[in-house]
Amino acid sequence: MAVTRVEVTPKQGEGMRDVRGDVVRRQLMADHNIKVDEVRSINGFLIKSNLEKSEITERVDDLFSDPIIEDVLTNTLFLSSSEHFPTSPDAAITIGFKPGVTDNPGSAAYDGFKTLFPHHDHQSDASISTYHTYAFFGLPDDVTVEWLASTLHNKLIQRAVTADAKGCLNAQWPSIDYPEKPPQIRTPPQRMDLEISDEELLSLSESGLLALNLEEMKTIQAHYRDEAIHQSRAAVGIVADAPTDVELECLAQTWSEHCKHKIFASKIHHIDPETGEDSVIDSIFKTHIMKPTHDMQKEVDWLLSVFHDNSGVIAWDDDWSVCMKAETHNSPSALDPYGGAMTGIVGVNRDILGTGLGARPIANTDVFCFGPPNWEGELPDNLFHPSRVFRGVHAGVRVGGNESGIPTVNGAIVFDDRYIGKPLVYCGTVGIMPRTLPDGRESHIKTPTAGDIVYMVGGRVGYDGIHGATFSSLELTEESPSSAVQIGDPITQKKMLDMVLEARDAGLISCITDNGAGGLSSSIGEMATYTDGCEIDLAKVPLKQPGLSAWEILVSESQERMTIAVRPEDCAAFDAMAQLHEVEATPVATFTNTGMFHVKYEDETVAYLSIDFLHDGVPQLQLESEWHTPTPELFTPETISLPEKAGHSNLLLRMLAQPNIASKESWVRQYDHEVIAQTVVKPFVGVERDGPGDAGVIAPIHGDPHGLVISCGIAPRYSDLDAGAMAAASIDEAVRNAVCAGINVDKMAGLDNFCWPDSIESVKTPDGKYKLAQLVRANRELERVCRAYRLPCVSGKDSMKNDYGTGEKKISIPPTLLYSVFGDQPDVRFTATSDFKKPGEIVYLVGVSKEELGASELSFMLRDSGETNGIGGQVPLLPNPEINITTYRALSTAIQSGLIRTAHDCSEGGVAVAAAEMCIGGRVGADIDIDGTGDASVWSRLWGESLGRFLVGVQPENEADFIKWMTGHPITILGTVTESENLTISDGYDVLIDVETNSMVEAWQKTLDMTGGVA
Amino acid sequence: MAAPKVAVLFGFGINCDHETAAVFNLVGGDAERVHVNHFVSGTRSLEDFEILAVPGGFSFGDHLGSGRLMGNRMRFALREQLHAFVAAGKPIIGICNGFQVLVKTGLLPGPDAQNPLPDFVQRASLTLNDSGRYEDRWVTLEFDAESPCIWTKGIERIDCPVRHGEGKFVMPSTTDFDALAANNQLVVRYVDPSTPVGKGMTDQPLPFPLSPNGSMRNIAGICDATGLVFGLMPHPEAVYAKWLHPDHTRNTAPGPLTSEALGEWEGEGLQLFRNAVEYVLGNR
Secondary structure (H helix, E strand, O other), X not given: OXXXXXXXXXXXXXXXXXXXXXXXXXXXXXXXXXXXXXXXXXXXXXXXXXXXXXHHHHXXXXXXXXXXXXXXXXXXXXXXXXXXXXXXXXXXXXXXXXXXXXXXXXXXXXXXXXXXXXXXXXXXOOEEEEEEEEEEEOOOOOOOHHHHHHHHOOOOOEEEEEEEHHHHHOOOOOOOOOOOOOOOOOOOOOEOOOOOOHHHHHHHHHHOOOOOOHHHHXXXXXXXXXXXXXXXXXXXXXXXXXXXXXXXXXXXXXXXXXXHOOOOOOEEEEEEOOOOEEEEEEOHHHHHHHHHHHHHXXXXXOEEEOOOOOOEEEEOOOOEEEEEEEEEOXXXXXXXXXXXXXXXXXXXXXXXXXXXXXOEEEEEEEEEEEOOOOOOOXXXXXXXXXXXXXXHXXXXXXXXXXXXXXXXXXXXXXXXXXXXXXOEEEEEEEEEEEOEOOOOOEOOOOOOOOOOXXXXXXXXXXXXXXXXXXXXXXXXXXXXXXXXXXXXXXXXHHHHHHHHHHHHHOOOOOEEEEOOOOHHHHHHHHHXXXXXXXXXXXXXXXXXXXXXXXXXXHHOOOOOEEEEEEOHHHHHHHHHHHHHOOOOXXXXXXXXXXXXEEEEEOOEEXXXXXXXXXXXXXXXXXXXXXXXXXXXXXXXXXXXXXXXXXXXXXXXXXXXXXXXXXXXXXXXXXXXXXXXXXXXXXXXXXXXXXXXXXXXXXXXXXXXXXXXXXXXXXXXXXXXXXXXXXXXXXXXXXXXXXXXXXXXXXXXXXXXXXXXXXXXXXXXXXXXXXXXXXXXXXXXXXXXXXXXXXXXXXXXXXXXXOEEOOHHHOEEOOOEEEEEEEEEEOOOOOOOEOOOOOOOOXXXXXXXXXXXXXXXXXXXXXHHOOOOOOOEOOOOOOOOHHHHHHHHHHHHHHHHOOOOOEEEEOOXXXXXXXXXXXXXXXXXXXXXXXXXXXXXXXXXXXXXXXXXXXXXXXXXHHHHHHHHXXXXXXXXXXXXXXXXXXXXXXXXXXXXXXXXXXXXXXHHHHOOOOOOOOO | OOOOEEEEEEOOOEOXXXXXXXXXXXXXXXXXXXXXXXXXXXXXXXXXXXXXXXXXXXXXXXXXXXXXXXXXXXXXXXXXXXHHHHHOOOOEEEEOHHHHHHHHHOOOOXXXXXXXXXOOOOOOEEEOOOOOOOEEEEEEEEEOOOOOOOOOOOOOEEEEEEXXXXXXXXXXXXXXXXXXXXXXXXXXXXXXXXXXXXXXXXXXXXXXXXXXXXXXXXXXXXXXXOOOEEEEOOOHHHHOEHHHOOOHHHOOOOOOOOEOOOEOXXXXXXXXHXXXXXXXXXXX
């Protein structure tokens, strides 16, 4: 087949811009302080088809170029055209994809190509590949084209061809050819001999990226020594006394840490020399998460489905239920921030679509943990600079969320040096479904029966995404494979989503789940537990390219796929619906009740495992845990010297500019947070729409003000002192944020997402016992606080190997719990936002400030600047959560009754930062006096991060009612909102802070505005 | 009288179909989400509907330019149906990606007032925002009171969100703009909210973010010469209720507007859809 090249470039002229070139120019300035006069861009298409060049040339303006704004050339490089490029550039770089990498613009172009030439015989390997060329003019002499290219592409998935100034002058233009995939030969299933030594078993596990430990390998070995098993295997004609490669891969996927949560399920011997405790915990998950939630489930009628499905489901009202799930995509995001994050968000969307009989995703949340974006220190090998990780992850989540039409309503971005080793990318999605389907079935209950036909729906299976589950259970090394990197395809998924929801409402779906980690092996394998068996034919699975071996088809994690069971009599209707939506849907399996996971390739049996062994055969880990309280140097702020008058003013401006506190608006505004026309409280609030929002509030049923609140809490740095306190603080912050929006505290649910460093003691993790003890303490606090708040954990996830490197170069992330809350908001017409509303408003502190400055944002800022020595001290604690929740209930109902329209969570940076943010949102000043807010030091009352606190604003006419409403709860008057342009904070007669609101706005907004401006 | 039947397109990455259908229903329409391929394959006919809405979204991922691939599907497969729809005096609206689709099919701005029916020739485009960024932010819009557009009658100024990366309206020459201006087809523009109502519209480009995309003459939306076909980048459906306005917790969300469906909480965007429903009812 011939390849025709089409290039497109923006027209030059008045009012016209080359915006893609401008973006590259501005980013070079923003990220590297490099000034380039002009960057011009060219989009290229390589069309592989049977059509003649002349046929394509005639129609280029119908598809590839927009005649109003673009110029186009066929089979000629724009760079070689002196008409379009009269001046020779100082550098030119062309970037295209490596063979086999998802090329979404290419696929879309090919779709359009078929619309344009509907009668043409389109051969199966016809397709379109895209590339970009950038030409640089006025490039500083010390910038090499190689370096420039490295900033513009990721060599794991892309290729770059370059020309420097001399090359350009000599017309040696960069040019890329069609990325032809090398042909692959399918390997027949292999017999895997396990009658080998222990060392060889381990080395087989390592070299095969199986991520199984010796005990697990020996369990598999023992399984294949069973005579009864030999006989049953011989009967179906599969190798009797050893696993096939298909089986071994399937077991490795199913038994991976990622799928089986082996650490949370392990038996832990925990000792605490300080208290003398010596005890055994039989599964953290069952003990501290599942049991409390099941206990609560007995007391309420709205917990419909917890733990066992793809997300937790609660009844929202009589007609609708809502569900939520959050996932992490850390390792893929470290390797390719854009693709890794995009597959993260579209992947968790599928968890919602795969809940019950299918829920509609209606809101996304994104929480990221990165290294400091302005990091100037050393970078370990093969790691990206944090600013690049930030940009890539943000772009991936933006494209994934926006193109899927799901609003991003809540999130956070946290910075710490240690996240350079592994960024954390949490993506969450909220879904909604009618409680009862038109055919009378309850939507949260799957109804599969033996005999149902199992379809694979959506994308095809390819080499991309092989070994993702096992890979994420290993630490990141220089040799980490690029096959674990994928790029999402939101439009393929959106088409599938539209179709699946129609099929659900038509009553065609009996069971559904997504294809994520472990691919078909996990999705069909897990669904087969309902009917106790399945039979799969891998030869029927549609492939992106021929040549995949059976095990690869079974475990590939290629994106945008759902696995759906349909009753045989419904298959024709299901097929027709797929055709209408142009979604590929292929029957690949049948549910049985044989007790076997039976996999064939055409007629040959390639895997034959009992459902019991596959799902329950993995041996329980036995782990050691030992706690000792860390003793970092103390934080001693009183030793630093402050100017005499308003000495804390400068500290306030510095705190507002700290990346952890600073405004993330320029990033968050690039997410669509309002599609579906339901978002009541948006990520940014206030008179200029740029004050911080505490929680997302949505009213998803059009015309009805019944609402949902979505919030999150995260406080990883407290783990430096006590991971238990970290967990309590994260949960409390999530709940406080939700209270600010008027959540019904008696109908809210939570998600626990743990990201931990390796916690199993070994040569490479000598401190594994301590890290495991951190996990134990975090979960004990989680249980204590959630029981007190009657806050059920309905879903969650853990990611347990967040480390980079070994030995002295090893970087382990701080143990991090993201806690998300979603729950009922009775009437969104009565909610609150953080912005002060108008002068005269009276400001109250709800809660008590204590002497708790340990691991505070202030302590980290002053330690990093060298002004103090350490961050040690008392970390914020939550001693009486059962009292806190009564205060939260009072405050939340005050908001629901319309008594309060202004409320803000008091967390990082304490009262000072909270008050500043409220002034920023309202563009007003305030006179605040922290005298009377407790016995703690001035430093603690001003900057401390004691839990359980809020700042609220009350209109004078409501003050008496508010005081009455809050009787019995700790409230302290702080002052009033003023017409002046300053925030003043004093402690009695001592003025501590006096800062103009406009200065605060500037300090708060400048740090993370990395857009490089508009011009 | 039976409620006007509204076809709200969906499929291939359109994603504002649910709320677009909902707002028509709130003002007395009878809206149905219909997959594009039902019209393409002929299993459904546009003829059975009285209003057509092309909602926002990312049809085909907006690769190869926003709205282009969807525009092509409509231009090639629905040409006759669309021509007949406009000729029958039935209103069409395109919002955001839907506007981009209508521009790329050539339905907007369409030919001149002498021969106003669709000829499917592309005369304008919507291109990347000057900022280079997709953004979701609230803007203030002002409407041309003299416009023939049936969708915007009586609407002076509203706030609503824009959510796009390619919303800069361009045409090849100033004479193109002058011709549309003379016929009052430059229906809606981004304006500075501090100007008096009715005095905000200007041809001079406003600074970012008053104009979120650098649109020529600050154009946010246009209509065809018949006034039936209307498209705009901002999302009026996203402010169907006052509780969706960012100022609602400040008790300063614009109004007062009341309606049967929403009481005193009707938002500023809903009137646009009511205008079309009432237009259809008035012309039966």
